[in-house]
Amino acid sequence: MTEVVIQDLTKRYGAAAAVDSISLSISEGEFVSLLGPSGCGKSTTLRLVAGFDQADAGKILFDGQDVSPLPPERRDIGMVFQSYALFPHMTVAQNLAFGLQMRKAPRAVIEERVARALDLVRLDGKADRYPRELSGGQQQRVALARALVIEPRILLLDEPLANLDAKLRDEMRLFIGELQRRVGITTIYVTHDQAEAMNMSDQVVVMFKGRIEQRGSPRDIYERPNGLEVATFIGQANFLSATVTVDTGRLMAQTALGTRPLPPESDASPGQVLSVLVRPEALTLTDSAAPGAVSGVVELAQYNGAFTEYRIRLADQETVCVQTPGPARHSRGVGVGLRLAMDPLWPIGSDA
Ligand SMILES: Nc1ncnc2c1ncn2[C@@H]1O[C@H](COP(=O)(O)OP(=O)(O)OP(=O)(O)O)[C@@H](O)[C@H]1O
Ligand SMILES: [Mg+2]
Structure with missing residues:
Protein backbone atom coordinates (compact mmCIF):
# COMPACT_ATOMS: atom_id res chain seq x y z
CA MET A 1 0.00 0.00 0.00
CA PHE A 233 -22.44 22.52 -4.05
CA ILE A 234 -23.05 19.69 -1.55
CA GLY A 235 -26.76 19.00 -1.15
CA GLN A 236 -29.57 21.47 -0.54
CA ALA A 237 -28.78 24.46 1.62
CA ASN A 238 -30.81 27.22 3.26
CA PHE A 239 -29.10 30.26 4.67
CA LEU A 240 -30.72 32.27 7.42
CA SER A 241 -29.66 35.60 8.76
CA ALA A 242 -28.70 35.32 12.44
CA THR A 243 -27.76 37.71 15.22
CA VAL A 244 -25.21 36.43 17.72
CA THR A 245 -26.41 36.48 21.34
CA VAL A 246 -25.15 34.96 24.58
CA ASP A 247 -27.14 32.61 26.80
CA THR A 248 -25.52 31.34 30.04
CA GLY A 249 -22.06 31.81 28.61
CA ARG A 250 -22.83 30.11 25.31
CA LEU A 251 -22.89 31.83 21.91
CA MET A 252 -26.28 31.57 20.25
CA ALA A 253 -27.66 32.36 16.80
CA GLN A 254 -30.97 34.16 16.84
CA THR A 255 -32.87 33.50 13.60
CA ALA A 256 -36.39 33.91 12.23
CA LEU A 257 -36.94 30.23 13.10
CA GLY A 258 -35.69 30.42 16.67
CA THR A 259 -32.49 30.74 18.68
CA ARG A 260 -30.03 27.84 18.61
CA PRO A 261 -26.46 27.40 19.83
CA LEU A 262 -23.50 28.17 17.62
CA PRO A 263 -20.83 25.45 17.53
CA PRO A 264 -18.26 25.71 20.37
CA GLU A 265 -15.46 26.48 17.91
CA SER A 266 -17.24 29.58 16.60
CA ASP A 267 -15.30 32.82 17.02
CA ALA A 268 -18.34 35.08 16.51
CA SER A 269 -18.94 37.97 18.86
CA PRO A 270 -22.25 39.06 20.45
CA GLY A 271 -24.20 41.50 18.30
CA GLN A 272 -22.59 40.29 15.09
CA VAL A 273 -24.86 39.39 12.17
CA LEU A 274 -24.10 36.07 10.43
CA SER A 275 -25.48 33.69 7.85
CA VAL A 276 -26.15 30.22 9.23
CA LEU A 277 -26.64 27.00 7.31
CA VAL A 278 -29.93 25.14 7.69
CA ARG A 279 -30.21 21.85 5.80
CA PRO A 280 -33.79 20.93 4.72
CA GLU A 281 -33.82 17.90 7.03
CA ALA A 282 -33.41 20.20 10.05
CA LEU A 283 -36.88 21.62 9.28
CA THR A 284 -40.28 20.06 9.89
CA LEU A 285 -43.50 21.28 8.40
CA THR A 286 -46.56 21.52 10.68
CA ASP A 287 -49.98 23.15 10.62
CA SER A 288 -49.58 26.81 11.34
CA ALA A 289 -51.52 26.36 14.58
CA ALA A 290 -48.98 23.95 16.10
CA PRO A 291 -47.36 25.33 19.29
CA GLY A 292 -43.74 26.37 18.98
CA ALA A 293 -43.93 26.56 15.18
CA VAL A 294 -43.06 29.68 13.22
CA SER A 295 -45.53 30.56 10.50
CA GLY A 296 -44.81 30.90 6.84
CA VAL A 297 -46.57 30.70 3.49
CA VAL A 298 -46.08 28.00 0.85
CA GLU A 299 -44.60 29.59 -2.23
CA LEU A 300 -43.81 26.44 -4.18
CA ALA A 301 -44.58 22.74 -3.74
CA GLN A 302 -42.75 20.30 -6.00
CA TYR A 303 -43.46 16.57 -5.90
CA ASN A 304 -40.48 14.34 -6.69
CA GLY A 305 -41.80 10.83 -6.03
CA ALA A 306 -40.20 9.97 -2.71
CA PHE A 307 -40.71 13.45 -1.26
CA THR A 308 -42.20 16.88 -1.82
CA GLU A 309 -40.01 19.94 -1.75
CA TYR A 310 -41.59 23.13 -0.49
CA ARG A 311 -40.36 26.68 -0.63
CA ILE A 312 -41.74 28.61 2.33
CA ARG A 313 -41.69 32.37 2.75
CA LEU A 314 -41.25 33.56 6.33
CA ALA A 315 -42.68 36.71 7.89
CA ASP A 316 -39.34 38.54 7.48
CA GLN A 317 -39.38 37.65 3.72
CA GLU A 318 -36.58 35.06 3.96
CA THR A 319 -37.37 31.80 2.14
CA VAL A 320 -36.41 28.25 3.10
CA CYS A 321 -36.69 24.86 1.40
CA VAL A 322 -38.20 21.94 3.30
CA GLN A 323 -38.70 18.34 2.23
CA THR A 324 -41.48 16.07 3.45
CA PRO A 325 -41.95 12.40 2.53
CA GLY A 326 -44.70 11.58 0.04
CA PRO A 327 -47.00 13.78 -2.07
CA ALA A 328 -47.75 17.46 -1.44
CA ARG A 329 -50.14 18.11 1.45
CA HIS A 330 -50.06 21.90 1.34
CA SER A 331 -50.64 23.96 -1.77
CA ARG A 332 -49.38 27.34 -2.88
CA GLY A 333 -50.44 30.32 -0.82
CA VAL A 334 -51.42 28.25 2.22
CA GLY A 335 -50.15 29.17 5.70
CA VAL A 336 -48.02 26.49 7.42
CA GLY A 337 -45.78 26.15 10.48
CA LEU A 338 -42.07 25.43 10.53
CA ARG A 339 -40.02 23.87 13.28
CA LEU A 340 -36.25 24.01 13.40
CA ALA A 341 -34.26 21.15 15.00
CA MET A 342 -32.49 21.94 18.28
CA ASP A 343 -28.99 21.21 16.84
CA PRO A 344 -26.30 23.91 16.71
CA LEU A 345 -26.35 26.11 13.61
CA TRP A 346 -23.25 26.23 11.43
CA PRO A 347 -22.09 29.78 10.59
CA ILE A 348 -21.31 30.24 6.93
CA GLY A 349 -20.10 33.83 6.80
CA SER A 350 -20.74 37.35 7.98
CA ASP A 351 -23.65 39.29 6.58
CA ALA A 352 -22.27 42.49 5.15
N1 LIG B 1 -5.20 19.68 -22.92
C1 LIG B 1 -5.73 20.83 -22.52
N2 LIG B 1 -5.51 22.00 -23.17
C2 LIG B 1 -6.03 23.15 -22.76
N3 LIG B 1 -6.82 23.29 -21.68
C3 LIG B 1 -7.09 22.18 -20.98
C4 LIG B 1 -6.58 20.89 -21.36
N4 LIG B 1 -7.01 19.98 -20.46
C5 LIG B 1 -7.79 20.66 -19.57
N5 LIG B 1 -7.83 21.97 -19.88
C6 LIG B 1 -8.56 23.01 -19.13
O1 LIG B 1 -8.22 22.90 -17.76
C7 LIG B 1 -9.35 23.08 -16.93
C8 LIG B 1 -9.54 21.87 -16.04
O2 LIG B 1 -9.90 20.76 -16.83
P1 LIG B 1 -10.19 19.32 -16.23
O3 LIG B 1 -10.36 18.38 -17.36
O4 LIG B 1 -9.15 18.98 -15.23
O5 LIG B 1 -11.56 19.56 -15.48
P2 LIG B 1 -12.52 18.53 -14.71
O6 LIG B 1 -12.65 19.06 -13.32
O7 LIG B 1 -12.03 17.16 -14.89
O8 LIG B 1 -13.91 18.75 -15.45
P3 LIG B 1 -15.05 17.69 -15.89
O9 LIG B 1 -15.89 17.44 -14.67
O10 LIG B 1 -15.81 18.42 -16.94
O11 LIG B 1 -14.37 16.45 -16.41
C9 LIG B 1 -10.52 23.36 -17.85
O12 LIG B 1 -10.71 24.74 -17.92
C10 LIG B 1 -10.05 22.80 -19.18
O13 LIG B 1 -10.63 23.50 -20.25
MG1 LIG C 1 -12.78 15.47 -15.90
Whole structure:
Protein backbone atom coordinates (compact mmCIF):
# COMPACT_ATOMS: atom_id res chain seq x y z
CA MET A 1 0.00 0.00 0.00
CA THR A 2 1.13 3.48 -0.79
CA GLU A 3 0.89 6.94 0.68
CA VAL A 4 0.47 9.74 -1.86
CA VAL A 5 1.63 13.28 -1.19
CA ILE A 6 0.97 16.14 -3.60
CA GLN A 7 2.92 19.34 -2.95
CA ASP A 8 2.13 22.72 -4.53
CA LEU A 9 1.14 21.13 -7.81
CA THR A 10 0.43 23.52 -10.69
CA LYS A 11 -0.53 22.90 -14.30
CA ARG A 12 -1.14 25.76 -16.71
CA TYR A 13 -2.73 25.74 -20.12
CA GLY A 14 -1.74 29.06 -21.67
CA ALA A 15 -2.30 31.77 -19.09
CA ALA A 16 -4.91 29.83 -17.12
CA ALA A 17 -4.00 27.42 -14.30
CA ALA A 18 -6.06 24.22 -14.61
CA VAL A 19 -4.51 23.13 -11.31
CA ASP A 20 -3.37 25.97 -9.10
CA SER A 21 -0.82 25.08 -6.43
CA ILE A 22 -2.69 22.26 -4.73
CA SER A 23 -1.33 20.21 -1.84
CA LEU A 24 -2.86 17.01 -0.58
CA SER A 25 -1.81 14.00 1.49
CA ILE A 26 -3.53 10.65 1.03
CA SER A 27 -2.84 7.91 3.57
CA GLU A 28 -2.18 4.29 2.72
CA GLY A 29 -5.36 2.49 1.75
CA GLU A 30 -7.46 5.65 1.88
CA PHE A 31 -10.32 6.32 -0.56
CA VAL A 32 -10.26 9.99 -1.49
CA SER A 33 -12.66 11.68 -3.91
CA LEU A 34 -11.92 14.82 -5.88
CA LEU A 35 -15.29 16.50 -6.17
CA GLY A 36 -16.13 19.72 -7.96
CA PRO A 37 -17.92 21.31 -10.91
CA SER A 38 -16.95 20.71 -14.53
CA GLY A 39 -13.62 22.29 -15.43
CA CYS A 40 -12.35 22.68 -11.84
CA GLY A 41 -9.21 20.61 -12.52
CA LYS A 42 -10.12 17.13 -11.22
CA SER A 43 -9.04 15.17 -14.29
CA THR A 44 -5.94 17.30 -14.70
CA THR A 45 -4.92 16.48 -11.13
CA LEU A 46 -5.46 12.79 -11.76
CA ARG A 47 -3.52 12.89 -15.02
CA LEU A 48 -0.62 14.57 -13.24
CA VAL A 49 -0.63 11.84 -10.58
CA ALA A 50 -0.76 9.19 -13.31
CA GLY A 51 2.01 10.89 -15.28
CA PHE A 52 0.03 11.47 -18.49
CA ASP A 53 0.64 15.20 -18.06
CA GLN A 54 3.69 17.01 -16.74
CA ALA A 55 3.25 19.58 -13.97
CA ASP A 56 4.62 23.13 -14.37
CA ALA A 57 5.50 23.20 -10.68
CA GLY A 58 5.23 21.02 -7.60
CA LYS A 59 5.90 17.46 -6.63
CA ILE A 60 4.14 14.12 -6.40
CA LEU A 61 5.50 11.63 -3.89
CA PHE A 62 4.57 7.94 -3.61
CA ASP A 63 5.78 6.67 -0.23
CA GLY A 64 8.21 9.55 -0.06
CA GLN A 65 9.66 8.93 -3.52
CA ASP A 66 9.33 11.79 -6.03
CA VAL A 67 7.67 10.21 -9.07
CA SER A 68 7.44 13.46 -11.06
CA PRO A 69 10.25 12.45 -13.47
CA LEU A 70 8.79 8.97 -14.08
CA PRO A 71 6.63 8.10 -17.12
CA PRO A 72 3.18 6.58 -16.41
CA GLU A 73 4.28 2.98 -16.95
CA ARG A 74 6.91 3.31 -14.23
CA ARG A 75 4.55 4.80 -11.63
CA ASP A 76 2.75 1.54 -10.98
CA ILE A 77 -0.79 2.89 -11.11
CA GLY A 78 -4.07 1.35 -12.24
CA MET A 79 -6.44 3.72 -13.99
CA VAL A 80 -10.08 3.56 -15.07
CA PHE A 81 -11.72 6.21 -17.25
CA GLN A 82 -15.29 7.18 -18.00
CA SER A 83 -15.11 5.41 -21.35
CA TYR A 84 -14.08 1.86 -20.60
CA ALA A 85 -11.33 1.94 -23.25
CA LEU A 86 -11.20 -1.86 -23.50
CA PHE A 87 -9.43 -3.36 -26.51
CA PRO A 88 -12.42 -4.33 -28.70
CA HIS A 89 -10.63 -7.10 -30.62
CA MET A 90 -9.47 -8.88 -27.45
CA THR A 91 -11.48 -11.11 -25.15
CA VAL A 92 -11.97 -10.17 -21.53
CA ALA A 93 -9.13 -12.46 -20.47
CA GLN A 94 -6.84 -11.03 -23.16
CA ASN A 95 -7.70 -7.48 -22.07
CA LEU A 96 -6.69 -8.38 -18.54
CA ALA A 97 -3.55 -10.27 -19.55
CA PHE A 98 -2.23 -7.43 -21.74
CA GLY A 99 -0.66 -5.31 -19.00
CA LEU A 100 0.97 -8.35 -17.43
CA GLN A 101 2.40 -9.46 -20.77
CA MET A 102 3.87 -5.99 -21.24
CA ARG A 103 5.52 -6.43 -17.86
CA LYS A 104 6.85 -9.83 -19.05
CA ALA A 105 5.09 -11.79 -16.33
CA PRO A 106 5.40 -15.59 -16.71
CA ARG A 107 2.41 -17.33 -18.29
CA ALA A 108 1.41 -19.19 -15.12
CA VAL A 109 1.41 -15.95 -13.13
CA ILE A 110 -0.71 -14.26 -15.79
CA GLU A 111 -3.28 -17.04 -15.79
CA GLU A 112 -3.54 -17.06 -12.05
CA ARG A 113 -3.81 -13.29 -11.69
CA VAL A 114 -6.36 -12.92 -14.51
CA ALA A 115 -8.53 -15.60 -12.91
CA ARG A 116 -8.26 -13.88 -9.54
CA ALA A 117 -9.09 -10.44 -10.97
CA LEU A 118 -12.14 -11.82 -12.80
CA ASP A 119 -13.28 -13.46 -9.61
CA LEU A 120 -12.81 -10.15 -7.78
CA VAL A 121 -15.19 -8.32 -10.13
CA ARG A 122 -17.53 -11.33 -10.29
CA LEU A 123 -17.04 -12.00 -14.00
CA ASP A 124 -15.47 -15.45 -13.79
CA GLY A 125 -17.81 -16.88 -16.44
CA LYS A 126 -17.04 -14.15 -18.98
CA ALA A 127 -13.32 -14.65 -19.70
CA ASP A 128 -13.85 -15.54 -23.37
CA ARG A 129 -16.39 -12.85 -24.20
CA TYR A 130 -15.55 -9.81 -26.30
CA PRO A 131 -16.32 -6.36 -24.84
CA ARG A 132 -19.22 -5.86 -27.32
CA GLU A 133 -20.86 -8.96 -25.82
CA LEU A 134 -21.01 -7.37 -22.37
CA SER A 135 -23.31 -4.78 -20.78
CA GLY A 136 -21.96 -1.34 -19.87
CA GLY A 137 -21.70 -2.28 -16.21
CA GLN A 138 -19.87 -5.50 -17.05
CA GLN A 139 -17.48 -3.64 -19.34
CA GLN A 140 -16.74 -1.19 -16.56
CA ARG A 141 -16.02 -4.10 -14.21
CA VAL A 142 -13.59 -5.49 -16.79
CA ALA A 143 -11.91 -2.08 -16.90
CA LEU A 144 -11.63 -2.19 -13.10
CA ALA A 145 -10.21 -5.71 -13.18
CA ARG A 146 -7.73 -4.64 -15.84
CA ALA A 147 -6.58 -1.77 -13.64
CA LEU A 148 -6.22 -4.05 -10.61
CA VAL A 149 -4.68 -7.11 -12.28
CA ILE A 150 -1.25 -5.51 -12.41
CA GLU A 151 -1.47 -5.06 -8.62
CA PRO A 152 -0.77 -1.34 -8.79
CA ARG A 153 0.26 0.80 -5.84
CA ILE A 154 -2.53 3.28 -6.46
CA LEU A 155 -5.93 3.12 -8.15
CA LEU A 156 -7.05 6.19 -10.09
CA LEU A 157 -10.66 6.43 -11.24
CA ASP A 158 -11.93 9.26 -13.43
CA GLU A 159 -15.76 9.37 -13.45
CA PRO A 160 -15.91 5.61 -14.06
CA LEU A 161 -19.69 5.50 -13.64
CA ALA A 162 -20.66 8.50 -15.75
CA ASN A 163 -21.67 6.39 -18.77
CA LEU A 164 -23.92 4.05 -16.80
CA ASP A 165 -27.64 4.47 -16.18
CA ALA A 166 -28.78 5.56 -12.72
CA LYS A 167 -29.60 2.08 -11.37
CA LEU A 168 -26.36 0.52 -12.56
CA ARG A 169 -24.44 3.49 -11.19
CA ASP A 170 -25.86 2.83 -7.70
CA GLU A 171 -24.90 -0.84 -7.95
CA MET A 172 -21.38 -0.09 -9.19
CA ARG A 173 -20.92 2.53 -6.48
CA LEU A 174 -21.49 -0.11 -3.82
CA PHE A 175 -19.37 -2.57 -5.74
CA ILE A 176 -16.37 -0.26 -6.11
CA GLY A 177 -16.59 0.76 -2.46
CA GLU A 178 -16.59 -2.87 -1.30
CA LEU A 179 -13.86 -3.86 -3.72
CA GLN A 180 -11.61 -1.03 -2.59
CA ARG A 181 -12.02 -1.99 1.06
CA ARG A 182 -11.32 -5.63 0.26
CA VAL A 183 -8.17 -4.91 -1.75
CA GLY A 184 -7.20 -2.02 0.55
CA ILE A 185 -5.60 -0.04 -2.26
CA THR A 186 -5.01 3.72 -2.00
CA THR A 187 -7.63 5.21 -4.32
CA ILE A 188 -8.28 8.62 -5.87
CA TYR A 189 -11.75 8.89 -7.34
CA VAL A 190 -12.80 11.80 -9.54
CA THR A 191 -16.45 12.76 -9.75
CA HIS A 192 -18.75 15.76 -10.05
CA ASP A 193 -21.54 13.75 -8.41
CA GLN A 194 -21.71 14.64 -4.74
CA ALA A 195 -23.74 11.57 -3.75
CA GLU A 196 -21.08 9.34 -5.29
CA ALA A 197 -18.30 11.13 -3.41
CA MET A 198 -20.22 11.09 -0.10
CA ASN A 199 -21.15 7.39 -0.35
CA MET A 200 -17.78 5.94 -1.11
CA SER A 201 -15.06 8.13 0.30
CA ASP A 202 -13.09 8.24 3.51
CA GLN A 203 -12.23 11.81 2.62
CA VAL A 204 -13.73 14.25 0.14
CA VAL A 205 -11.65 16.99 -1.49
CA VAL A 206 -13.82 19.77 -2.89
CA MET A 207 -12.21 21.66 -5.77
CA PHE A 208 -13.20 24.94 -7.41
CA LYS A 209 -11.25 26.69 -10.16
CA GLY A 210 -8.08 24.62 -9.84
CA ARG A 211 -7.88 24.96 -6.07
CA ILE A 212 -8.81 22.85 -3.08
CA GLU A 213 -11.64 24.58 -1.28
CA GLN A 214 -12.07 22.05 1.52
CA ARG A 215 -10.98 18.58 2.51
CA GLY A 216 -12.74 16.47 5.12
CA SER A 217 -14.88 13.45 5.89
CA PRO A 218 -18.23 13.35 4.06
CA ARG A 219 -19.89 14.52 7.29
CA ASP A 220 -17.47 17.43 7.71
CA ILE A 221 -18.12 18.59 4.21
CA TYR A 222 -21.89 18.35 4.58
CA GLU A 223 -22.32 19.62 8.13
CA ARG A 224 -19.39 22.00 8.43
CA PRO A 225 -18.75 23.46 4.96
CA ASN A 226 -16.18 26.23 5.09
CA GLY A 227 -18.07 28.63 2.86
CA LEU A 228 -21.05 29.38 0.71
CA GLU A 229 -19.64 27.63 -2.36
CA VAL A 230 -19.09 24.28 -0.67
CA ALA A 231 -22.40 24.51 1.22
CA THR A 232 -24.39 25.04 -1.96
CA PHE A 233 -22.44 22.52 -4.05
CA ILE A 234 -23.05 19.69 -1.55
CA GLY A 235 -26.76 19.00 -1.15
CA GLN A 236 -29.57 21.47 -0.54
CA ALA A 237 -28.78 24.46 1.62
CA ASN A 238 -30.81 27.22 3.26
CA PHE A 239 -29.10 30.26 4.67
CA LEU A 240 -30.72 32.27 7.42
CA SER A 241 -29.66 35.60 8.76
CA ALA A 242 -28.70 35.32 12.44
CA THR A 243 -27.76 37.71 15.22
CA VAL A 244 -25.21 36.43 17.72
CA THR A 245 -26.41 36.48 21.34
CA VAL A 246 -25.15 34.96 24.58
CA ASP A 247 -27.14 32.61 26.80
CA THR A 248 -25.52 31.34 30.04
CA GLY A 249 -22.06 31.81 28.61
CA ARG A 250 -22.83 30.11 25.31
CA LEU A 251 -22.89 31.83 21.91
CA MET A 252 -26.28 31.57 20.25
CA ALA A 253 -27.66 32.36 16.80
CA GLN A 254 -30.97 34.16 16.84
CA THR A 255 -32.87 33.50 13.60
CA ALA A 256 -36.39 33.91 12.23
CA LEU A 257 -36.94 30.23 13.10
CA GLY A 258 -35.69 30.42 16.67
CA THR A 259 -32.49 30.74 18.68
CA ARG A 260 -30.03 27.84 18.61
CA PRO A 261 -26.46 27.40 19.83
CA LEU A 262 -23.50 28.17 17.62
CA PRO A 263 -20.83 25.45 17.53
CA PRO A 264 -18.26 25.71 20.37
CA GLU A 265 -15.46 26.48 17.91
CA SER A 266 -17.24 29.58 16.60
CA ASP A 267 -15.30 32.82 17.02
CA ALA A 268 -18.34 35.08 16.51
CA SER A 269 -18.94 37.97 18.86
CA PRO A 270 -22.25 39.06 20.45
CA GLY A 271 -24.20 41.50 18.30
CA GLN A 272 -22.59 40.29 15.09
CA VAL A 273 -24.86 39.39 12.17
CA LEU A 274 -24.10 36.07 10.43
CA SER A 275 -25.48 33.69 7.85
CA VAL A 276 -26.15 30.22 9.23
CA LEU A 277 -26.64 27.00 7.31
CA VAL A 278 -29.93 25.14 7.69
CA ARG A 279 -30.21 21.85 5.80
CA PRO A 280 -33.79 20.93 4.72
CA GLU A 281 -33.82 17.90 7.03
CA ALA A 282 -33.41 20.20 10.05
CA LEU A 283 -36.88 21.62 9.28
CA THR A 284 -40.28 20.06 9.89
CA LEU A 285 -43.50 21.28 8.40
CA THR A 286 -46.56 21.52 10.68
CA ASP A 287 -49.98 23.15 10.62
CA SER A 288 -49.58 26.81 11.34
CA ALA A 289 -51.52 26.36 14.58
CA ALA A 290 -48.98 23.95 16.10
CA PRO A 291 -47.36 25.33 19.29
CA GLY A 292 -43.74 26.37 18.98
CA ALA A 293 -43.93 26.56 15.18
CA VAL A 294 -43.06 29.68 13.22
CA SER A 295 -45.53 30.56 10.50
CA GLY A 296 -44.81 30.90 6.84
CA VAL A 297 -46.57 30.70 3.49
CA VAL A 298 -46.08 28.00 0.85
CA GLU A 299 -44.60 29.59 -2.23
CA LEU A 300 -43.81 26.44 -4.18
CA ALA A 301 -44.58 22.74 -3.74
CA GLN A 302 -42.75 20.30 -6.00
CA TYR A 303 -43.46 16.57 -5.90
CA ASN A 304 -40.48 14.34 -6.69
CA GLY A 305 -41.80 10.83 -6.03
CA ALA A 306 -40.20 9.97 -2.71
CA PHE A 307 -40.71 13.45 -1.26
CA THR A 308 -42.20 16.88 -1.82
CA GLU A 309 -40.01 19.94 -1.75
CA TYR A 310 -41.59 23.13 -0.49
CA ARG A 311 -40.36 26.68 -0.63
CA ILE A 312 -41.74 28.61 2.33
CA ARG A 313 -41.69 32.37 2.75
CA LEU A 314 -41.25 33.56 6.33
CA ALA A 315 -42.68 36.71 7.89
CA ASP A 316 -39.34 38.54 7.48
CA GLN A 317 -39.38 37.65 3.72
CA GLU A 318 -36.58 35.06 3.96
CA THR A 319 -37.37 31.80 2.14
CA VAL A 320 -36.41 28.25 3.10
CA CYS A 321 -36.69 24.86 1.40
CA VAL A 322 -38.20 21.94 3.30
CA GLN A 323 -38.70 18.34 2.23
CA THR A 324 -41.48 16.07 3.45
CA PRO A 325 -41.95 12.40 2.53
CA GLY A 326 -44.70 11.58 0.04
CA PRO A 327 -47.00 13.78 -2.07
CA ALA A 328 -47.75 17.46 -1.44
CA ARG A 329 -50.14 18.11 1.45
CA HIS A 330 -50.06 21.90 1.34
CA SER A 331 -50.64 23.96 -1.77
CA ARG A 332 -49.38 27.34 -2.88
CA GLY A 333 -50.44 30.32 -0.82
CA VAL A 334 -51.42 28.25 2.22
CA GLY A 335 -50.15 29.17 5.70
CA VAL A 336 -48.02 26.49 7.42
CA GLY A 337 -45.78 26.15 10.48
CA LEU A 338 -42.07 25.43 10.53
CA ARG A 339 -40.02 23.87 13.28
CA LEU A 340 -36.25 24.01 13.40
CA ALA A 341 -34.26 21.15 15.00
CA MET A 342 -32.49 21.94 18.28
CA ASP A 343 -28.99 21.21 16.84
CA PRO A 344 -26.30 23.91 16.71
CA LEU A 345 -26.35 26.11 13.61
CA TRP A 346 -23.25 26.23 11.43
CA PRO A 347 -22.09 29.78 10.59
CA ILE A 348 -21.31 30.24 6.93
CA GLY A 349 -20.10 33.83 6.80
CA SER A 350 -20.74 37.35 7.98
CA ASP A 351 -23.65 39.29 6.58
CA ALA A 352 -22.27 42.49 5.15
N1 LIG B 1 -5.20 19.68 -22.92
C1 LIG B 1 -5.73 20.83 -22.52
N2 LIG B 1 -5.51 22.00 -23.17
C2 LIG B 1 -6.03 23.15 -22.76
N3 LIG B 1 -6.82 23.29 -21.68
C3 LIG B 1 -7.09 22.18 -20.98
C4 LIG B 1 -6.58 20.89 -21.36
N4 LIG B 1 -7.01 19.98 -20.46
C5 LIG B 1 -7.79 20.66 -19.57
N5 LIG B 1 -7.83 21.97 -19.88
C6 LIG B 1 -8.56 23.01 -19.13
O1 LIG B 1 -8.22 22.90 -17.76
C7 LIG B 1 -9.35 23.08 -16.93
C8 LIG B 1 -9.54 21.87 -16.04
O2 LIG B 1 -9.90 20.76 -16.83
P1 LIG B 1 -10.19 19.32 -16.23
O3 LIG B 1 -10.36 18.38 -17.36
O4 LIG B 1 -9.15 18.98 -15.23
O5 LIG B 1 -11.56 19.56 -15.48
P2 LIG B 1 -12.52 18.53 -14.71
O6 LIG B 1 -12.65 19.06 -13.32
O7 LIG B 1 -12.03 17.16 -14.89
O8 LIG B 1 -13.91 18.75 -15.45
P3 LIG B 1 -15.05 17.69 -15.89
O9 LIG B 1 -15.89 17.44 -14.67
O10 LIG B 1 -15.81 18.42 -16.94
O11 LIG B 1 -14.37 16.45 -16.41
C9 LIG B 1 -10.52 23.36 -17.85
O12 LIG B 1 -10.71 24.74 -17.92
C10 LIG B 1 -10.05 22.80 -19.18
O13 LIG B 1 -10.63 23.50 -20.25
MG1 LIG C 1 -12.78 15.47 -15.90
